[in-house]
Amino acid sequence: MGPEDLVVRRARLDELDAVIDVAAAALGWPAGEPHDALFRWKHLHNAFGVSPMWVAEASDGRLAGFRAFLRWELRRSDGTTLRAVRAVDTATHPDFQRQGVFSRLTSAAVAEMEAEGVDLVFNTPNDQSRPGYLKLGWAEAGRLPVAIRPASPAALLRILRARVPAAKWSLPSAVGEDAASALADAGAVTQVLASQPSPHGLATAWTAEALAWRYRFAPLHYRVWAPEGMAAGFVVCRVRARGSATECSVTHVLAPDADVRRVRTLLRGLAGAVDADYLLTIGHRDLRAGLLPLPGQGPRLTTRRLGQEPPVSVRGWDLHLGDIELF
Numbered sequence: 001m002g003p004e005d006l007v008v009r010r011a012r013l014d015e016l017d018a019v020i021d022v023a024a025a026a027l028g029w030p031a032g033e034p035h036d037a038l039f040r041w042k043h044l045h046n047a048f049g050v051s052p053m054w055v056a057e058a059s060d061g062r063l064a065g066f067r068a069f070l071r072w073e074l075r076r077s078d079g080t081t082l083r084a085v086r087a088v089d090t091a092t093h094p095d096f097q098r099q100g101v102f103s104r105l106t107s108a109a110v111a112e113m114e115a116e117g118v119d120l121v122f123n124t125p126n127d128q129s130r131p132g133y134l135k136l137g138w139a140e141a142g143r144l145p146v147a148i149r150p151a152s153p154a155a156l157l158r159i160l161r162a163r164v165p166a167a168k169w170s171l172p173s174a175v176g177e178d179a180a181s182a183l184a185d186a187g188a189v190t191q192v193l194a195s196q197p198s199p200h201g202l203a204t205a206w207t208a209e210a211l212a213w214r215y216r217f218a219p220l221h222y223r224v225w226a227p228e229g230m231a232a233g234f235v236v237c238r239v240r241a242r243g244s245a246t247e248c249s250v251t252h253v254l255a256p257d258a259d260v261r262r263v264r265t266l267l268r269g270l271a272g273a274v275d276a277d278y279l280l281t282i283g284h285r286d287l288r289a290g291l292l293p294l295p296g297q298g299p300r301l302t303t304r305r306l307g308q309e310p311p312v313s314v315r316g317w318d319l320h321l322g323d324i325e326l327f
């Protein structure tokens with residue numbers, strides 16, 4: 001059966017199980033891991049909206065591939081917002097790969113999103129899908145800057161040797177408190193968010209509601225470090241393995257007014273309390289808070305223009321680990 005026999009169309013909500021089966025087959029999701037629930041959390045419960053999805057259907061009714069776009073809202077430094085989508089989940093069933101399924105799905109999705117008035121697309125694609133995106137008009141913006149805080153010189157060596165991706169799933173951790181309960185304090189979270197200075201580039205338009213969604217998926221064991229209460233600033237993190245090292249991935253650092261001394265105190269406290277070899281984060285601001293840059297390591301951001309031209313370089317973005325990991 002050739003790709004010309006495939007019909008590309010919007011997915012219906014009632015065929016999510018079939019979509020997840022294609023993803024599982026293409027990505028080799030091991031049974032017993034909660035990939036299915038993670039997919040539903042990400043695409044159905046997102047505070048920025050339900051994800052539009054497209055499928056390629058063969059004439060016998062089988063799904064050859066799917067393409068999802070996660071809805072996202074961005075804020076510019078002047079306070080105005082942009083409607084974005086993130087090209088996060090796509091898979092072509094192994095029986096149909098290298099026949100243009102991804103390209104047809106992605107082109108159809110891009111045309112519809114542009115017609116709907118979405119401003120831009122961004123993502124951090126893997127090595128398998130990046131060439132396909134670049135062929136469809138995506139541009140490379142560079143690597144997002146990674147910074148670490150090693151617990152000791154021995155830990156630094158372990159990090160430098162562990163040149164492998166971090167595990168997707170977390171290790172349980174007792175540091176601080178459970179993120180879902182801590183972030184339920186919407187009043188304090190809103191207050192801290194409102195005190196943040198303007199972003200220095202395009203940033204996620206986080207709200208208390210969006211943060212509560214972002215960190216509530218229980219199997220990921222996100223934790224919140226807020227030793228003096230949420231209103232005094234907090235860090236969100238999770239612990240995971242990276243090769244033989246144990247990493248504390250710091251996804252959000254929110255001190256009132258983004259005070260650098262407060263950020264440093266929060267990170268020092270977390271580093272002392274968490275059972276990990278090092279803290280790792282992404283973002284320019286954190287580099288000033290006593291973390292060491294780890295050059296050449298960050299995920300590669302790619303973008304595509306729809307209604308608006310995205311910044312050409314990562315320097316025009318203000319993204320942190322919590323904006324990027326998992327997506």
Ligand SMILES: CC(C)(COP(=O)(O)OP(=O)(O)OC[C@H]1O[C@@H](n2cnc3c(N)ncnc32)[C@H](O)[C@@H]1OP(=O)(O)O)[C@@H](O)C(=O)NCCC(=O)NCCS
Pocket residue numbers: 026027065088089090091092093096097098099100101102103104126127128129131132133135
């Ligand atoms: C990545 C993936 C979606 C591509 O789907 P596909 O339908 O086979 O892609 P297409 O046939 O439309 O290929 C488009 C272009 O992408 C690139 N590409 C596709 N598969 C590739 C591969 N395995 N290695 C290198 N480049 C690849 C090529 O440039 C290709 O163009 P060409 O065939 O003219 O050279 C598919 O391989 C897949 O499902 N992989 C596993 C899941 C995954 O990694 N998803 C992406 C992250 S969520």
